[in-house]
Amino acid sequence: DAGVTQSPTHLIKTRGQQVTLRCSPKSGHDTVSWYQQALGQGPQFIFQYYEEEERQRGNFPDRFSGHQFPNYSSELNVNALLLGDSALYLCASSFGPSDTQYFGPGTRLTVL
Amino acid sequence: QKEVEQNSGPLSVPEGAIASLNCTYSDRGSQSFFWYRQYSGKSPELIMFIYSNGDKEDGRFTAQLNKASQYVSLLIRDSQPSDSATYLCAVNGAELRGSNYKLTFGKGTLLTVNP
Numbered sequence: 001d002a003g004v005t006q007s008p009t010h011l012i013k014t015r016g017q018q019v020t021l022r023c024s025p026k027s028g029h030d031t032v033s034w035y036q037q038a039l040g041q042g043p044q045f046i047f048q049y050y051e052e053e054e055r056q057r058g059n060f061p062d063r064f065s066g067h068q069f070p071n072y073s074s075e076l077n078v079n080a081l082l083l084g085d086s087a088l089y090l091c092a093s094s095f096g097p098s099d100t101q102y103f104g105p106g107t108r109l110t111v112l
Numbered sequence: 113q114k115e116v117e118q119n120s121g122p123l124s125v126p127e128g129a130i131a132s133l134n135c136t137y138s139d140r141g142s143q144s145f146f147w148y149r150q151y152s153g154k155s156p157e158l159i160m161f162i163y164s165n166g167d168k169e170d171g172r173f174t175a176q177l178n179k180a181s182q183y184v185s186l187l188i189r190d191s192q193p194s195d196s197a198t199y200l201c202a203v204n205g206a207e208l209r210g211s212n213y214k215l216t217f218g219k220g221t222l223l224t225v226n227p
Contacts, residue, residue, distance in 0.1 A: 033213075033214065033215070035215075040219070041219055042116075042200055042202075042217030042218050042219045042220055043156065043200075043215070043217050044217075045214040045215060045216070048213060048214065055213070056213060056214055058214060088155075090155055090156070092215075097213040098144075098204070098213045100144075100146070100158065100161055101146075101158075101215060102158060103148075103155045103156045103157070103158075104155060105154070105155050106154075106155045
């Protein structure tokens with residue numbers, strides 16, 4: 001049973017650049033949620049995708065955008081990177097928007 | 113008032129002891145409550161979830177929920193050094209508020225189990 005997978009594992013970018021992170025949900029799951037976890041903090045909700053639509057969004061600027069594909073995989077895009085965007089980006093999948101969420105291994109983004 | 117609060121610790125217990133981790137939340141309409149374990153440099157791993165008032169046991173772990181007090185806790189019996197990690201409390205919002213399915217996390221409690 002394949003779990004949640006994310007790519008890449010690590011990423012280094014410079015300020016102003018754009019980045020795309022990818023997530024494949026656990027087998028049988030159809031909902032993907034994205035979280036940002038800064039060092040020493042709990043994960044912060046960015047947004048959730050279900051049926052290829054953004055269903056809910058946290059307090060993140062429009063620089064953060066996403067997409068869900070027909071196979072339920074998802075992408076997180078961040079434009080005009082800031083130093084403060086350096087964090088662990090976590091993808092969580094679930095069977096439906098309200099079901100228990102299981103996390104992938106994360107992508108560590110460093111912005112220089 | 114923070115939405116989900118946890119004592120950041122560190123909480124240090126000897127091997128074999130009971131570790132008690134606590135969490136309070138502000139949204140009275142919250143429906144679902146989760147405990148995740150996060151080892152340093154890794155992603156959160158689900159330990160338990162609880163929806164109803166009372167206790168729920170799974171092996172060495174017991175989750176306790178008191179909605180009237182807006183309080184949820186996790187007890188780890190017979191603590192092992194391998195339990196040393198950060199424990200994150202997460203709360204799922206009320207469906208009454210309109211598809212509020214996001215998880216709101218506390219900052220986590222660092223637990224150290226000493227051999």
